[in-house]
Amino acid sequence: DAKTTQPTSMDCAEGRAANLPCNHSTISGNEYVYWYRQIHSQGPQYIIHGLKNNETNEMASLIITEDRKSSTLILPHATLRDTAVYYCIVRVGSGNQGGKLIFGQGTELSVKP
């Protein structure tokens, strides 16, 4: 699976949009981009995933560049409860026969009042 690169940490003001970047320049055509987050001392929580089109759900939006070498996770209105470590992962396939989720170091997002 392709490797991802994320900033170690980011700050965001409460109520503002949080934009978390991820580089995955070696991504293959059959690899999806997944985002998870982990709040302290809990298991990771699924946020969103995509292949090449932009995706949006109730939690966030995922913007994938046309060449698929990078993506941005957008939390439109960050709250204090969004403070967590955010992991960008690329994984082969999205079905039941897809690859394993291998976690990198992630971005520690701190939402401040």
Add this chain to the structure above:
Amino acid sequence: GAVVSQHPSRVICKSGTSVKIECRSLDFQATTMFWYRQFPKQSLMLMATSNEGSKATYEQGVEKDKFLINHASLTLSTLTVTSAHPEDSSFYICSARDNAGQAFFGQGTRLTVV
């Protein structure tokens, strides 16, 4: 979303004893489950992939005889840490994958070996 339950959430055991951690998918069947370990201030490290009805596949450097994995049903996988030592103290997290390929994580088990 789907729920994955891990038990216990916290356990303290004596050095040399064995500890079993359970991972259950509560509202879906999971042919594949994963076990991770996380040390303080570090990311999750995949230990093994557990497939229902077959032997687990361990990642490089993970001792299969020390970390016994059993996936006897479509809703339950167990991880047994045998002859635990203080260096095995860690946060253990399981993940279960549904038929659509979506992975859901348990709440984790904090193991402390004294």
